Amino acid sequence: MELWAAIDLMEGSAVTLVQGRADERTVWEESPLQLAKRWQDEGADGLHIIDLDAAFGRGSNAETVRRVIEGSKVPVQVGGGMRSAKVASGWLEAGAARVIVGTLAFSDPAAARGLVETHGAERVVVAADYREGMIVTKGWKESQGIPIVAGARRLEGEGFRNLLTTAVGRDGMRSGPDVATVRELSLATRMKILASGGIRDLRDLVELERAGAQGAIIGRALYEETVSLSEARKKGGMA
Numbered sequence: 001m002e003l004w005a006a007i008d009l010m011e012g013s014a015v016t017l018v019q020g021r022a023d024e025r026t027v028w029e030e031s032p033l034q035l036a037k038r039w040q041d042e043g044a045d046g047l048h049i050i051d052l053d054a055a056f057g058r059g060s061n062a063e064t065v066r067r068v069i070e071g072s073k074v075p076v077q078v079g080g081g082m083r084s085a086k087v088a089s090g091w092l093e094a095g096a097a098r099v100i101v102g103t104l105a106f107s108d109p110a111a112a113r114g115l116v117e118t119h120g121a122e123r124v125v126v127a128a129d130y131r132e133g134m135i136v137t138k139g140w141k142e143s144q145g146i147p148i149v150a151g152a153r154r155l156e157g158e159g160f161r162n163l164l165t166t167a168v169g170r171d172g173m174r175s176g177p178d179v180a181t182v183r184e185l186s187l188a189t190r191m192k193i194l195a196s197g198g199i200r201d202l203r204d205l206v207e208l209e210r211a212g213a214q215g216a217i218i219g220r221a222l223y224e225e226t227v228s229l230s231e232a233r234k235k236g237g238m239a
Contacts (some may be wrong), residue, residue, distance in 0.1 A: 001205065001208070001209045001214060001215060001216060002029070002046065002215035002216070002232075003043070003044055003045050003195075003205075003215070003216055003220055003229060003232055004044060004045060004046045004047065004048040004077070004194065004215060004216065004217045004218065005035075005039035005044040005046075005047055005048065005049075005218060005229070006048045006050070006196070006217050006218060006222070007032055007036060007038075007039075007047060007048070007049050007068070008050045008052050008219065009023070009032060009049065009050065009051050009052060009053070009064055009065070009080075010025065010027075010052045010053055010061075011053065011059070011061075012032075012061060012064060012190055013027050013032070014027075014028045014030065014031070014032045014035050015027050015028065015033075015052070016028070016220045016223060017052070019169055021055055022052065026220070026223075026237065028223055031060075032049075032064050032068060033064075033067060033068060034072065036060040036068045036071065037071070039222065039229065040072060040073055040074045040229070041201075042230055043072060043135060043229040043230050043233050044089070044214075045074065045077040045227055046074050046076065046077060046097065047068065047072055047074060047075070047076045047077070048079075048217050049065055049068055049076055049077070049078050049079070049080075050078075050079045050100075050134070051078070051079070051080035051081055051116040052080055052096025053080075053081075054080045054081025055080040055081050056060070057080075057081070057138075059156050060081070065078055065091075065113075066094060069094060069096055070095065070097045071120055075097035075098070076095075076097055077094050077096065077097055077098040077100055077108060078091045078096040078098075078099055078100065078126075079097065079099065079101075079102070079127065079164075079192040080100075080102030081100070081101055082100065082103075082104055083102045083103060083104055083225065084104065084106075084108075084111065084232060085104070085108075085111040085112070085114050085115050087192050088101055088104070088115055088124075089115065089118070089119070092119055092123055094153040094181050098122070098124065098125050098162070099115070099123070099124060099125070100103035100105050100125045100126075100127050100164060101115065101124060101125070101126055101127065102126070102127030102128075102129060102137055103137040104135055105126050105127075105155060105158075105160070106135070106146075107229050109158060112124075112126070112158070112160075113159055115214065116159045116160065117159075117162070121159060121160065121161040122161065122162070122181055123156040123163070124143060124162065125163070125164050125194065126155050126160040126162065126163055126234060127164045127165075127166065128148055128151050128155065128165050128166075129164075129166040129168050130148040130150055130151075130165070130166070130167065130168065130181075131143070131163070131168045131169050132169065133147055133148055133181075134146065134148070134149045135147075135148055135166060139171060141215050148163070148165065148181060148185070149181075149184055149185060149188050151186065152156075152165070152189050152191065153187070153188060153189060155161040155190045155191075156190065156191050160191065161191055161192060162191065162192050162194065163185065163192065163193050163194065163229050164194045164196060164217070165181070165182065165185060165193060165194070165195060165196065166196040166197045166217075167181065167196070167198060168196035168197065169197075171201050173220075174198070174220065175198050175200075176198050176200055176204055177197060177198045177199050177204050177207070177208055178195075178198065179197055179204075179207045179208060179211045180211075182195050182211040182212060182213050183211035183212055185212070186211060186213070187193055187212070190213045191216070193212060193213045193214055193215070194213070194214070194215040194216065194217060195203050195208045195213040195215070195216050195217070196216070196217035196219075197220050199216060199217075199219075199227065200221055200226055200227075200228060201221065201226050201227055202231065202232055204221075205232055206225070
């Protein structure tokens with residue numbers, strides 16, 4: 001299973017939110033560039049960079065993201081504020097290995113499909129973030145009224161192959177991942193599932209892998225050192 005280290009950016013700092021709420025956040029002391037180097041040195045398969053200010057429509061951390069991409073020796077996937085195909089394509093041209101589209105896949109499906117057709121399915125990750133079983137977009141504030149599994153099937157039918165699924169209600173909560181939904185998604189689709197939200201320890205990673213996840217996004221557990229990337233590697237099965 002691929003292990004992606006999360007670096008969420010807000011006002012130039014690396015932060016972790018609680019349940020996607022901007023007013024409930026932990027700000028980490030190390031700079032985003034220091035963290036990027038630390039996680040890749042410790043064995044991350046890739047860096048998962050989210051510009052939260054762009055996601056919430058109130059600013060940008062674009063320069064920091066560019067510097068992370070330029071200095072990284074592992075793949076970087078970028079998300080947050082990908083509200084147009086032009087913006088997303090710009091990040092791919094700037095060196096991002098993959099871009100993450102969420103709102104765009106629902107607000108302008110044709111544009112999102114165009115990204116897949118232009119850049120290839122492996123360079124586009126579609127985000128199906130959900131709260132209480134329903135997909136949410138626009139910085140996790142707007143419900144699409146679509147159940148997560150039905151939404152995933154629809155996205156697969158539109159040509160997406162990489163699915164990032166975040167249990168927003170568990171994000172940053174240390175409450176454990178939503179293994180049941182990951183299992184349901186893995187049975188309902190053939191998409192490559194990246195699981196995010198609530199991961200606490202190595203046991204959670206093992207459970208997610210058994211449920212069918214092919215990758216995990218690890219945030220707070222890395223920062224609070226309840227998950228060690230090097231230890232996860234030694235467990236086997238995660239490669």
